[in-house]
Amino acid sequence: MTSDSDLALRYVDYLVGGDESILEEAFAPDFLDHVSGRSGTEMMRVVRGWLERSFADLTYDVHAVTTGDGVVMIWFSSSGRHIGSEFPQFAGREPxxxxxxxxxxxxxxxxxxxxxxxxxxxxxxxxxxxLEGGEAPGDRPRRSG
Incomplete structure (x- = not known):
C-alpha cells in the first residue's frame, strides 16, 4: 500500500515528468480540485501544460511532507526560466x-x-x-533567531 506521503510525492513526480499513469495510480476518480472548483484530474493536466509553456528548465525542491488524519501536506519550491505566461494570473506578460x-x-x-x-x-x-525584476525567495535575507 502506498503511504500518504508517497502519494503527495507522486503528485510532484507527475509535475516533473508528466507520466499520465500517475493520475490513475494516485488520484481518486472523483478527485476534487478546490483551487479551480473542478472534479477529475483534467485540471492537473491543464496546470502541467501551463507550467511547460511558461517555464523552461523547471526543477522542484521538496522541503517537507507531513501527514495526519487523512490529510497530507507537501511544501515545495519550483524553479524555472520564464518563457511564457500561460497561467491566468500572469496572462499578457511577455517572457x-x-x-x-x-x-x-x-x-x-x-x-x-x-x-x-x-x-x-x-x-x-x-x-x-x-517577473518584474524582484528577488527570488532564496535571494532574500531570512529572519533568524
Whole structure:
C-alpha cells in the first residue's frame, strides 16, 4: 500500500515528468480540485501544460511532507526560466527569461489510498514580483533567531 506521503510525492513526480499513469495510480476518480472548483484530474493536466509553456528548465525542491488524519501536506519550491505566461494570473506578460522561484504548499485529503481533494497556498505575488525584476525567495535575507 502506498503511504500518504508517497502519494503527495507522486503528485510532484507527475509535475516533473508528466507520466499520465500517475493520475490513475494516485488520484481518486472523483478527485476534487478546490483551487479551480473542478472534479477529475483534467485540471492537473491543464496546470502541467501551463507550467511547460511558461517555464523552461523547471526543477522542484521538496522541503517537507507531513501527514495526519487523512490529510497530507507537501511544501515545495519550483524553479524555472520564464518563457511564457500561460497561467491566468500572469496572462499578457511577455517572457522575461528570468529564473523564477515559486513556493507553494499543497494540501490533499486522502481517501481509500488515493488523493481525493486538493487545496493550494501559492506565492503568486512573489512570482509577479520576480517577473518584474524582484528577488527570488532564496535571494532574500531570512529572519533568524
Amino acid at each position: 522575461t527569461g528570468r529564473r523564477i522561484v515559486a513556493e507553494a504548499v499543497h494540501v490533499f485529503r486522502v481517501r481509500d489510498g488515493k488523493l481525493a481533494e486538493h487545496w493550494a497556498v501559492r506565492d503568486d505575488l512573489g512570482v509577479l514580483r520576480q
